[in-house]
Amino acid sequence: VIEIPATLDSQQLDRGEKIDLEYTDWGPAGADYVGQEDEDIGLTIYTSNFGATIELDQKVYTWTDKVYITIVAPDHNFDSNLVDEIGNTSTDPIKVSTRGNQLSQYKLVESGADTGIFIGEVTLKGFAFDADGDGTNDITGTAAALTTGNGPTEGGLATTDNDGLTVSFEFSEDETVVGSALIRWNIGEVQWLEASYPASGTGVVRIIDADMNLNPEAIDNFAVDAWSDSDAGGIDLTVTETNEATGIFEGTVFFTVSNDSSGHRLRVAEGDTVTAEYEDNTLPEPYTTADELDITATTLIGTIVPPLERAPAANLRTVDAFGNSLNSVSVDQQVQISADLANGQDREQSFAYLVQIQDGDGVTVSLAWITGSLSSGQSFSPALSWIPTQSGSYTATAFVWESVDNPTALSPPVSTTISVQ
Structure with missing residues (x-):
């Protein structure tokens, strides 16, 4: 041997x-x-020359992410009984760099004895900036102060909001392999976890913004605004990261109909719209670091009813002046076109009731409407008059809209046939 x-x-x-x-x-x-x-x-x-490959755990990072580096280099598994190291000498240097800063001769360690796979971590440190807009920099220090460490896990690397990351490994003399990724800010998202909440219930606001994961080894938090129609001043709501390095933040609002707003308690009333607003100060190009974007989401207080079930119309019929149903109508006879409306919501609903009558050729011979409002749970049977001037078969169609000027349907249209003799 x-x-x-x-x-x-x-x-x-x-x-x-x-x-x-x-x-x-x-x-x-x-x-x-x-x-x-x-x-x-x-x-x-x-001598063996299998080369090496570099893998990064993401293609795009935000400014304060943790970067997990994997290098597969079988030739550097020098001792099958030990955990080997690479990168920390001048003969096999690893360099981790952004466009303005770098860590030289950064050490990675073998994932286990005789694997030939070497791993390490570098934490991106960002730059001095007020990310949450409270007037105080969330990250402090110069780029030189933020760029420290020799590996395999304690390295820190200063970055900008629009940067690039490069990891290079000289695995043999004059032979180098490179891995790279982008560093970019993101536009955040705001959500209420439910479309509606009871007036005395609790609601959860969720903010999704990886840029606010300022420390990937800790649970971060910041404040957003929340207000209602009943209290436009609202509250400052603290949202807390769901776990380390998730970039997902949640906060709970406690709704009240009797107490003043305070802390995370917000005064509301039935039918209120409640708004959560997040001021995003970490925006990608073409925005600059001087820009901010207010992102909002809303929820309703009370029961949510599907749009076409807010005031459904039913039982469209032709009746006389006393409300009796008519099977046939005579020329010049005054009749009423009536339907039953019901408000299934827990708040008042304004409506416009329109009736269109068309002859057998589809020509509209009558169009009339009335407006009104239904209180919560109220039923009502509006009626509109019509006097036919000619015999024939006619079709009456009833529409229920939010108003004549706002033809948002509260009910599917309903129709009935009228025979005029």
């Missing part, structure tokens, strides 16, 4: 280096005795 040394004549062997082995046979075939003749037998081999 021949073990290839790391150095030969004080010279370190490179990957892929040629090695010539030579053996002299002093008793080749055909010789009468040993030493009568000799034969040189040679063999050429090369």
